[in-house]
Amino acid sequence: MDVKTLCLGVLTEGDKTGYEIKRCFEDAFSHFFGAGFGSIYPALAGLSRAGLVSCRSVEQDKRPDKKVYSLTAAGHRLLVEELMATPPRHKVRSEFLVLIYFAHLLPPERLAWIMDQMIARWRQAVADIETCTTAAEGLAMTPGMRFAAGYGRAMLGAALAYVREHQAELVGAVAEIAAPATPEPLPLAGD
Amino acid sequence: MDVKTLCLGVLTEGDKTGYEIKRCFEDAFSHFFGAGFGSIYPALAGLSRAGLVSCRSVEQDKRPDKKVYSLTAAGHRLLVEELMATPPRHKVRSEFLVLIYFAHLLPPERLAWIMDQMIARWRQAVADIETCTTAAEGLAMTPGMRFAAGYGRAMLGAALAYVREHQAELVGAVAEIAAPATPEPLPLAGD
DNA sequence: ACCACCATGTAAACGGTTACATGATTAC
DNA sequence: GTAATCATGTAACCGTTTACATGGTGGT
Numbered sequence: 001m002d003v004k005t006l007c008l009g010v011l012t013e014g015d016k017t018g019y020e021i022k023r024c025f026e027d028a029f030s031h032f033f034g035a036g037f038g039s040i041y042p043a044l045a046g047l048s049r050a051g052l053v054s055c056r057s058v059e060q061d062k063r064p065d066k067k068v069y070s071l072t073a074a075g076h077r078l079l080v081e082e083l084m085a086t087p088p089r090h091k092v093r094s095e096f097l098v099l100i101y102f103a104h105l106l107p108p109e110r111l112a113w114i115m116d117q118m119i120a121r122w123r124q125a126v127a128d129i130e131t132c133t134t135a136a137e138g139l140a141m142t143p144g145m146r147f148a149a150g151y152g153r154a155m156l157g158a159a160l161a162y163v164r165e166h167q168a169e170l171v172g173a174v175a176e177i178a179a180p181a182t183p184e185p186l187p188l189a190g191d
Numbered sequence: 192m193d194v195k196t197l198c199l200g201v202l203t204e205g206d207k208t209g210y211e212i213k214r215c216f217e218d219a220f221s222h223f224f225g226a227g228f229g230s231i232y233p234a235l236a237g238l239s240r241a242g243l244v245s246c247r248s249v250e251q252d253k254r255p256d257k258k259v260y261s262l263t264a265a266g267h268r269l270l271v272e273e274l275m276a277t278p279p280r281h282k283v284r285s286e287f288l289v290l291i292y293f294a295h296l297l298p299p300e301r302l303a304w305i306m307d308q309m310i311a312r313w314r315q316a317v318a319d320i321e322t323c324t325t326a327a328e329g330l331a332m333t334p335g336m337r338f339a340a341g342y343g344r345a346m347l348g349a350a351l352a353y354v355r356e357h358q359a360e361l362v363g364a365v366a367e368i369a370a371p372a373t374p375e376p377l378p379l380a381g382d
Numbered sequence: 383a384c385c386a387c388c389a390t391g392t393a394a395a396c397g398g399t400t401a402c403a404t405g406a407t408t409a410c
Numbered sequence: 411g412t413a414a415t416c417a418t419g420t421a422a423c424c425g426t427t428t429a430c431a432t433g434g435t436g437g438t
Contacts, residue, residue, distance in 0.1 A: 001286045002397070009293050019417055028292070032285040039398055041419055062406065064417050080296055088287040088305045090312075094223040095192045096279040097342065101219070102200050103335030105271055114279045121281075143364035144294030151288065151353055158349035162342055173334035193425070210389055230426060232391055253434065255389050387435080396427075408415080
C-alpha cells in the first residue's frame with residue numbers, strides 16, 4: 001500500500017486539492033502513516049494519468065489556481081480491490097527505542113532529555129487526536145475513523161504510562177553504570 | 192539513523208557474523224526496527240571499508256567460511272557520536288490501521304479476518320518477547336534492553352486489549368452500514 | 383523429497399524524504 | 411518584518427525491499 005491508495009481513500013470523503021489531501025493526512029493518519037507534498041503531488045499526477053481520479057482547475061482571485069481532484073468509478077473500484085488485497089501489516093520504526101536500548105552508552109542527562117522529549121510529543125499527539133475528534137463531532141465520522149482514533153489514544157496513553165513509570169528506574173540504573181558506587185577505577189577506557 | 196548504526200550497536204555486545212547480527216535484530220529489535228540481509232551485508236561492508244569494524248574470516252568444516260566482525264575504537268566513538276546526534280523519532284506505519292480507517296469499504300467478514308490476524312500476530316510477538324527475555328535471563332541484559340522489552344510488552348498488551356474490546360463494536364457498525372435496509376430486528380434490540 | 387538452517391553476497395526496483403523553485407495573502 | 415497559510419510542482423538523493431545466485435547439513 002502506498003500514498004496513491006491513501007489518496008484514493010481520502011477522496012471517497014469528497015473532492016479535494018493536493019493541499020487539502022495533505023491536511024487530511026496530517027489530521028487523520030499522522031499517527032500511523034506519513035506523507036509529504038513530495039509524494040502526494042506525484043501520486044495525484046499518476047492517478048490522474050491512469051484515469052483513477054479526475055481533475056478540474058478552479059480559478060481563485062488573489063491566489064494561484066487550484067486543482068480539485070475527484071474519485072472516478074474506476075478509482076473507487078481499484079481502491080476497494082487494493083484494500084482487499086492489502087495484508088494487514090503494522091510496523092514501528094523507532095529511533096527513540098534504539099536510543100533507549102543503548103541507554104548505557106549515553107550520559108544520563110541526555111537520556112532524561114530524550115524521554116522528556118517523547119513524553120512532550122506524545123502528550124501533544126493525544127491533544128491533536130482530541131482536537132480532531134471533537135472538531136469532526138456530528139460530521140460524517142465512520143466507525144473505522146472512530147476506532148483508529150481510539151486506538152491512537154489507547155496506544156499513546158499506554159506509552160506515556162509506561163515511560164512515566166519506568167523513567168526514573170532506567171535513568172537511575174544507567175547513572176549507576178556510568179558512575180558506579182565503587183571508587184575502583186575501571187580498566188575499560190581502552191585508549 | 193540507519194542499519195549501519197544498529198550494526199555498530201549490536202557489535203558492542205561482542206563479535207558477530209552478519210548472519211548472527213540479523214538474528215540479533217530479530218530477537219531484540221524486531222518490534223521497533225526492521226532489517227534484512229539485503230541491508231545488513233552491504234552495511235557491514237561499508238563499515239569495514241571505513242575502518243569502523245574489523246573483520247576476520249573463520250574457516251569452518253562442512254560450512255562456508257564465516258566473517259566475524261569486531262567493533263574498532265573508531266567505530267565505538269562514531270556509534271556514541273551518532274547516538275548523541277540522533278533525534279528521538281518514533282514512527283508507525285500501519286497498513287492495518289489504514290484498512291481499519293476504511294473499514295466501511297470492506298466486507299464485514301474481511302474486517303473480522305483482518306483483526307483476527309493482528310490479534311494472532313501480536314500474541315505471537317508477546318510470546319517472542321517473553322521467550323527472549325527469559326532466554327537472556329542471568330546474562331548481560333542492560334537496563335535499556337529491559338526497558339525496551341517492557342515497552343514492547345506494554346504496547347502489545349494495550350493494542351490487544353483495545354482491539355479485543357472494540358472489535359465487535361466495529362464489525363457490527365460496519366455490518367449495519369453494509370446492510371442498512373434489513374427490517375430484521377436484532378435479537379437483543381431494546382431500542 | 384522437501385524444508386529449515388547456516389552463510390554470504392549482488393543488483394535492480396521501488397518509494398519516500400528533502401531541497402529547490404515560485405509567489406501572493408494574512409496575521410502577529 | 412517575519413512567519414504561517416495557501417498552492418503546485420520537480421529532481422536528486424537515500425535507504426529499504428525483493429529477487430537472484432550458491433551450496434552443504436540435518437531433520438520429518
